[in-house]
Amino acid sequence: MKWKFETEKKDYSFIIEADDHESAFDVAYDTYGPQVENMMYHKVKKGELHGECNRTACNSQNAMFYNHSTRMHYCSSCAYEINRWTPDFKKEKGHELCVLVKSDSL
C-alpha cells in the first residue's frame, strides 16, 4: 500500500510504498533522511492522488486522473470512460472532465 508523507504546512510531500505504518516510516527515513521525523503521514485513501481509483467498482491502484466534478482521482481506464460519457464537458470547458495530474512527488 502507499503512504503519503507531508509537512505540517503541506508545502512538501511524497509517496512511498510499504506494507504497514512502521515500515512506511523506515522506508521514508532511508530514502528521505531525518526530515521525515517532522512529517505527518497516512495511508493513501481511495480517490486520493496515487491511491485506489475512486470508482466504487474499481480497485486499480495509482489513481492519477483528477475528476473536476467529483474532485477525486481515478485510474486511466475509468478516466477514459468517464471522459467518453461526458463530451459536453470538454465542449464547454475546453478540457476533459478527468485530466492526468502532473506530479513530481514520485
Ligand SMILES: [Zn+2]
Ligand atoms: Zn478505475
